[in-house]
Amino acid sequence: MSDLSYVRAEMLPEKAPPVSTSGAVGWVRENLFNGVGNSILTILSLFMVYLVLSALLPWVFSPTWNAASLNDCRTILAGHEGACWGVINERWPQLLFGFYPNGSEEGTVDQRWRPILTFVLLFVAVIPVLFNMISRRMNWVLLLGALGIAFVTRGGVLTMIIGVALLAGAAYVAFQLFNTNKVDRAEEIASGAKRLPNPLIFSAVFPFLAPWLLWGGSIWGPIGALLGFVIGALVFRAVTAVAGSLMGIIAAVLSAVIWWLFLMGGFAWAMESIISLGLEPVESRKFGGFMLSITIGVVAIGCSLPIGIVLALGRQSDLMIVKSLCVGFIEFIRGVPLITLLFVASTLLNIFMPPGSNFDIIVRVLIMVTLFASAYMAEVVRGGLAALPKGQYEAADALGLDYWKAQRLIIMPQALKISIPGIVSTFIGVFKDTTLVSIIGLLDPLGLSNAIRADANWNGVVWELYGFIALMFFVFCFSMSRYSMYLERKLRTDHH
Amino acid sequence: MSTSIEFDHHADRSHMSVSDKVAIEITGMNKWYGNFHVLRDINLTVNEGERIVICGPSGSGKSTLIRCINRLEEHQEGSIIVDGTELSSDLKNVDKVRSEVGMVFQHFNLFPHLTILENCTLAPIWVRKTPRKEAEEMAMHFLEKVKIPEQAHKYPGMLSGGQQQRVAIARSLCMMPRIMLFDEPTSALDPEMIKEVLETMISLAEEGMTMLCVTHEMGFAKEVANRVIFMDAGQIVEQNEPNEFFDNPQSERTQLFLSQIL
Numbered sequence: 132m133s134d135l136s137y138v139r140a141e142m143l144p145e146k147a148p149p150v151s152t153s154g155a156v157g158w159v160r161e162n163l164f165n166g167v168g169n170s171i172l173t174i175l176s177l178f179m180v181y182l183v184l185s186a187l188l189p190w191v192f193s194p195t196w197n198a199a200s201l202n203d204c205r206t207i208l209a210g211h212e213g214a215c216w217g218v219i220n221e222r223w224p225q226l227l228f229g230f231y232p233n234g235s236e237e238g239t240v241d242q243r244w245r246p247i248l249t250f251v252l253l254f255v256a257v258i259p260v261l262f263n264m265i266s267r268r269m270n271w272v273l274l275l276g277a278l279g280i281a282f283v284t285r286g287g288v289l290t291m292i293i294g295v296a297l298l299a300g301a302a303y304v305a306f307q308l309f310n311t312n313k314v315d316r317a318e319e320i321a322s323g324a325k326r327l328p329n330p331l332i333f334s335a336v337f338p339f340l341a342p343w344l345l346w347g348g349s350i351w352g353p354i355g356a357l358l359g360f361v362i363g364a365l366v367f368r369a370v371t372a373v374a375g376s377l378m379g380i381i382a383a384v385l386s387a388v389i390w391w392l393f394l395m396g397g398f399a400w401a402m403e404s405i406i407s408l409g410l411e412p413v414e415s416r417k418f419g420g421f422m423l424s425i426t427i428g429v430v431a432i433g434c435s436l437p438i439g440i441v442l443a444l445g446r447q448s449d450l451m452i453v454k455s456l457c458v459g460f461i462e463f464i465r466g467v468p469l470i471t472l473l474f475v476a477s478t479l480l481n482i483f484m485p486p487g488s489n490f491d492i493i494v495r496v497l498i499m500v501t502l503f504a505s506a507y508m509a510e511v512v513r514g515g516l517a518a519l520p521k522g523q524y525e526a527a528d529a530l531g532l533d534y535w536k537a538q539r540l541i542i543m544p545q546a547l548k549i550s551i552p553g554i555v556s557t558f559i560g561v562f563k564d565t566t567l568v569s570i571i572g573l574l575d576p577l578g579l580s581n582a583i584r585a586d587a588n589w590n591g592v593v594w595e596l597y598g599f600i601a602l603m604f605f606v607f608c609f610s611m612s613r614y615s616m617y618l619e620r621k622l623r624t625d626h627h
Numbered sequence: 628m629s630t631s632i633e634f635d636h637h638a639d640r641s642h643m644s645v646s647d648k649v650a651i652e653i654t655g656m657n658k659w660y661g662n663f664h665v666l667r668d669i670n671l672t673v674n675e676g677e678r679i680v681i682c683g684p685s686g687s688g689k690s691t692l693i694r695c696i697n698r699l700e701e702h703q704e705g706s707i708i709v710d711g712t713e714l715s716s717d718l719k720n721v722d723k724v725r726s727e728v729g730m731v732f733q734h735f736n737l738f739p740h741l742t743i744l745e746n747c748t749l750a751p752i753w754v755r756k757t758p759r760k761e762a763e764e765m766a767m768h769f770l771e772k773v774k775i776p777e778q779a780h781k782y783p784g785m786l787s788g789g790q791q792q793r794v795a796i797a798r799s800l801c802m803m804p805r806i807m808l809f810d811e812p813t814s815a816l817d818p819e820m821i822k823e824v825l826e827t828m829i830s831l832a833e834e835g836m837t838m839l840c841v842t843h844e845m846g847f848a849k850e851v852a853n854r855v856i857f858m859d860a861g862q863i864v865e866q867n868e869p870n871e872f873f874d875n876p877q878s879e880r881t882q883l884f885l886s887q888i889l
């Protein structure tokens with residue numbers, strides 16, 4: 132019996148793990164040569180990798196960057212296998228900008244700074260949305276810097292002066308940024324020091340600025356559109372104070388719609404005749420290449436998330452009509468291929484429009500792609516909502532939060548966090564689906580590649596073009612995927 | 628069960644007086660889930676400062692009853708009046724009652740994406756419109772009271788079950804409720820954590836909080852309750868002052884239940 136009795140005399144100290152499981156040797160043994168079978172697989176895989184690379188690398192590193200045609204390439208390569216990179220060298224501006232005016236035509240100026248500036252500003256606008264590690268001042272440095280460079284490179288005395296002023300502003304803020312440390316600044320702010328305005332202001336203005344930069348025309352159009360939202364917000368505030376939030380929303384939407392439909396045109400026209408300020412208009416059919424893909428992708432991605440959230444909430448609603456509308460919309464859109472929707476956009480819609488009305492083809496495509504993405508997004512968000520335990524709703528209710536506050540503060544932050552992988556997958560899918568617009572004749576990179584191969588000089592070039600396009604898409608999609616992993620890590624709250 | 632838990636302070640609790648003002652009045656209340664008659668003719672009056680323990684077998688409707696009091700569940704017949712406000716489909720009344728009644732759940736239901744401090748300040752800031760700074764001070768005050776101020780900036784997922792439940796209590800207290808509902812607050816906890824939560828609840832009782840508590844912690848019931856209510860099959864079967872209830876149960880069902888849990 133006494134054999135069973137045991138008392139530990141002293142507690143064991145902590146020991147380092149054995150060397151064979153840590154360090155480089157341990158890693159290699161653990162992950163590559165863990166047993167005979169796995170060792171064989173590792174060696175076989177390495178051999179495969181070698182085969183692929185030994186075939187691919189000589190092809191990739193071929194000295195044909197300056198060739199002017201496929202025949203040129205053949206002469207340079209003299210019978211060896213190799214890529215013909217001349218086509219990329221000659222056509223990359225087209226693959227990026229399509230037929231956006233580049234000054235080559237008689238009487239036109241190079242306008243490609245506009246999409247470039249829009250692209251740069253896109254980053255300035257999304258950074259404060261995507262990351263909160265970047266400081267306010269850093270955002271303003273980026274914005275002032277980007278605008279400053281844009282103005283300075285435009286030439287003209289006035290623009291130069293404005294540009295230099297902007298750059299000086301950027302430099303001043305940057306100097307301050309590097310001259311004060313974080314703790315001091317935090318203390319200053321706590322004791323009431325003036326802060327720069329929230330950079331999200333620019334993020335809100337960007338959706339109005341971007342179309343103006345890309346399509347050009349009078350600046351009063353986008354300003355008028357923006358004013359609609361301002362008017363709506365003011366009316367909402369005024370009416371809510373008197374008649375409750377539901378009436379407030381209705382009044383706000385009504386007043387904004389009235390402004391956009393009836394008053395905005397007159398306003399823009401009047402302002403234009405007083406101060407004429409605008410950019411040279413560029414027609415939609417000149418849009419093409421990655422610029423087009425990114426435009427469609429960004430709009431669809433940016434709009435589909437909020438619309439998807441609303442649809443997902445509508446689908447959960449207790450109100451019969453709201454619920455059936457949402458379910459009907461989601462199921463219909465998901466049940467139809469995107470191509471069909473695009474054909475509807477390109478041909479059918481024109482039949483229903485009053486004759487003579489010219490509803491921009493890119494806007495039509497934007498609407499269709501956005502609706503398509505929203506339906507998928509709604510289901511992804513619904514998945515996140517379904518994964519939340521009921522207790523979260525109950526706790527929110529028990530604390531007295533109303534529906535919208537509970538959604539905004541408790542439910543959505545968690546549901547969206549759960550759905551990040553699904554949301555980003557949908558984003559990536561939508562971005563790649565933008566290539567489908569080539570089928571209805573828009574010149575996205577794939578559409579352009581067909582046009583380029585129709586050129587006698589490059590007839591027969593395939594891999595180089597598609598390889599380049601694939602690489603560009605990969606860069607964008609892979610960045611989104613990495614961002615989603617960063618975000619998931621950042622939002623983890625269980626253990627640190 | 629853990630009747631063995633002894634509390635350090637066998638203080639004189641005679642000062643824990645009950646006023647004769649009515650806090651909750653439930654009359655002729657019936658509730659159905661579909662065809663299932665889950666609560667049957669419930670009549671219950673709770674005075675201010677009263678501490679009531681509700682017990683009964685699983686599925687007897689204890690949770691449903693206290694969830695009706697802040698209208699997490701709707702009743703179909705009879706009336707529930709909380710602090711003079713009748714619960715009806717009028718949302719204004721519901722909001723009013725909810726901001727006066729705090730609730731602590733079996734599974735804590737803390738908001739995992741917010742820190743402990745944010746959990747506590749959320750409702751005061753968004754419902755009561757308390758300025759953030761003030762709300763934070765108040766939250767720290769209550770976190771100190773439940774003895775975890777040093778965890779304020781951690782997330783709920785990093786705390787033990789007992790600590791989470793105490794945060795949940797602090798979170799409710801930050802809304803300055805006049806009535807607290809507890810739905811089996813210690814049932815999901817390891818034995819060593821039950822005591823810390825019960826002590827928090829006792830100190831709350833000592834301050835005169837009106838409490839309705841579904842629990843099987845008989846030690847706690849004997850210590851603080853004015854009244855123990857036994858429910859079975861959706862009905863109140865027996866209620867009595869705790870010593871009498873445990874030593875001398877009248878109904879057969881109560882005797883059977885007590886013989887099973889003690």
Ligand SMILES: Nc1ncnc2c1ncn2[C@@H]1O[C@H](COP(=O)(O)OP(=O)(O)O)[C@@H](O)[C@H]1O
Nearest residue numbers: 660663665683684685686687688689690691692
């Ligand atoms: N949402 C619901 N729908 C249908 N039946 C329910 C629902 N919630 C609880 N019930 C049933 O009501 C009865 C009482 O439940 P509950 O109040 O949770 O019991 P207790 O808390 O006493 O264990 C149980 O039989 C349970 O199955």
Ligand SMILES: [Mg+2]
Nearest residue numbers: 689690691811
């Ligand atoms: Mg229960």
